[in-house]
Amino acid sequence: MSEVILPTSEVIFTLDGVTVTAQSGQTVMEAAEAVGIYIPRLCHKEGLEPYGSCRVCTVTVNGRPASACTTPVADGIAVESESDQIRAWRRTVIEMLFVEGNHFCMFCEKSGNCELQALGYRMGIVAPRLPYLWPKRPVDASHPDVLIDHNRCILCARCVRTSRDVDGKQAFAFVGRGSRRHLAVNPGSRLCDTKLDVTDAAVDACPVGAILRKRRGFETPIGRRLYDHVPIGTGVEQPVELTIREGSPS
């Protein structure tokens, strides 16, 4: 718990038994990524302040569960990421997100480019074992160029953080507590009341089909989309695989 503010220094820890060298100040997710190990994630996006809400990136650190996107590396920690137990947890998180909203992938414009769907495939989810909650949620098509379909929102806050920290607009935020938590726009009550512009980074931040550009439907045909042929995470895993050093936990 005590604070050590040191200049960046080398930190050595193990990830599923593999010794990883990282820089102090990095998160477990960043350090893993730097050596070509993909830890699944939804609410985290490179460049954004870690948020820790989806819990897809759950790992164990010295046996205790923690979110990899918010946990800083430390010398000598033993991180587990791909155990059967952890995979089962992550799979359940993804299933929870599916049943919490209304996700009809077969007629969603995001299908094939959607990170939620892609994680579902990566984890081998054919159909959720959890009961659907079928919430009633609105669609906001008031904006001339952008629409929000709340049925697909997974409350990841990527649009919230991007609009605030990248676009400097604070066009989105959450209101409501617990299962009533939902995305709201700012100011006003409809997307057209905000300063959001179709060129804003926030529009591209959404991992699912909740924020979509209008009049762009199926520009990229199904079959040629991001995750149609390679599972999500492949980009991280392939190019840098050689930098992993085998070794025993120190």
Place this chain on the structure above:
Amino acid sequence: MCEALGRAVREVCGALDNDPTRMVDIVRGVQQKMGCVNEEAIDAIAHWTGAQRVEVASVVDFYSFFSREKQGKVVIRLCDDIIDRFSGFAAVREAFESELGITLGQTTPDGLITLDRTPCIGMCDQAPAALINDVPVTHLSTDKARRIVRELRTHGDPKKLVKRVGDGNNAHPLIHSMVENNVRLEGPVIFTPERRGEAITKALAMTPAEVIRAIKTSRLRGRGGAGFPVGMKWEFARAARGERKLIFCNADEGEPGTFKDRVILTERADRVFAGMTIAAYAVGAREGIMYLRGEYAYLLAFLEAVLERRRKDGLLGHNIMGRHGFDFDVRIQLGAGSYVCGEETSLLSSCEGRPGEPKTRPPFPVQKGYLGCPSVVNNVETLACVTKILEEGAASFAAYGTQASSGTKLLSISGDCMRPGIYEVPMGIALREVLDLCGADEPSAVQIGGPSGRMVVAPDDFDRTICFDDLATGGAVMVFGPERDLLDVVAAFMDFFVEESCGYCTPCRVGNVLLRERLEVIRQGRGEPSDLKYLEELGAMIKATSRCGLGQMSPNPITTTLKSFRSIYEARVSPGAHGFRRSFDLEEAVAQAERIAGHESVHRQEVTHE
């Protein structure tokens, strides 16, 4: 904009320097004046404070005491926790409903009275209870409920409902409440008469490091539930970088079944403020905030007066007790109906004027807490213990209790026993002895530590002890007799967690809804044996993956009873015939499909036409 509204908002914001970090107070003020915080009010608050509109809206929508819809001048909030449900809640509710001519959640047509419900208000030893605006009313009966409504209709003033005041300071003019302390057993630490100023004088005779050492020697651990060593926490905060450091007193007492902090604040507030002052000296803090749950707003004026007297006596403010350069003062932050705000980082968020969402850890509050400043959060009882340790010495405190759990513990006992109330017992006491003390003749189960804790079974667990290593509790002990259906208890607790989850992280927000759904299936007798495994696995997953303590504890009602009371589940589940799920209701499924489709199914038409 309506003129009255504009003026009200301007006044409320102005009185708080248009400071957006005081948003919870601002919204509370507007709610009180206008009966709601509607869209217009939100706009106006954003205007005066310079906050984003949605930042205001998120505060309004997070706390259950705020509402966008207009509420009555008088709001009756019936405590609908399990203790109240077992002591006549349903009848009392009906009496209120019929006398008012409205149902729960509605407002009388004349706009005078709103009837609502709320989780535990900390009056479990005098249930059924309710809050009428800020005024607690206890020992409700159907007669009393009707009388209350009739009276309110004539004078509209909840304060006038107090005919007979309770014992001790409950009778103090600034409290003037019917609440009873019900202190049944006074121990040697919390309730001994206080010697004003002595503890601070003794602390000032030492260096801050020596004070921390004394706390460490006493082996005092946090009384709010988690049991973190207090001396260590202070040491981290002392070592943390930062000009501005703060001491927080956690008086949120939201865990259902816990009401001991209410009694400490009523009878020994000076001990608590002295503890904060000592912490400030040890850590190097100049500011303190007491986070008082909104349900205890009736204590606010009294506590403010205690603070004012301490300032006059030189125990707070500049150059405390003549020590040049030792400045410290305390303000009280009221909560507004949210259990998660008792979690220390949510508490800090709430004090910052934001929704009570936990913060990402690390950094820990002692490193970066309130507005990024090193912050110590300690429970009311913990701080009262600190004062005693300084008065009597660490060794005398450590002489009570056990090696790992020193000192005494206040228990708030409620439920099926003869003498519900407050007991100060040595740490390490056997549960059996506690049950004897409170006159629990026939307990079949005892919930230790509230919904977040665990259900223990009679008589197997009764030789276990109350301490950090065995049955840890923030103070709640709820006794259930043999006539109680424990699945009712479990269901009430799961309702509580669903209602109180902040909604930030997936497992807690969605998982608790799923747990409750399946529990309900089982309660209705439509469950299957495989549902028990489902509950166990889902519960374990939620505990492991949730972001804060609320989610990490929320499956406990189910997971602990599945362990110790499995038979109550097994008695209600059976395998489905022909491989069909028993929970599947064909009629309901068809009806649902019809509702979606907007017309009768062909199948049904055929059936009816046959």
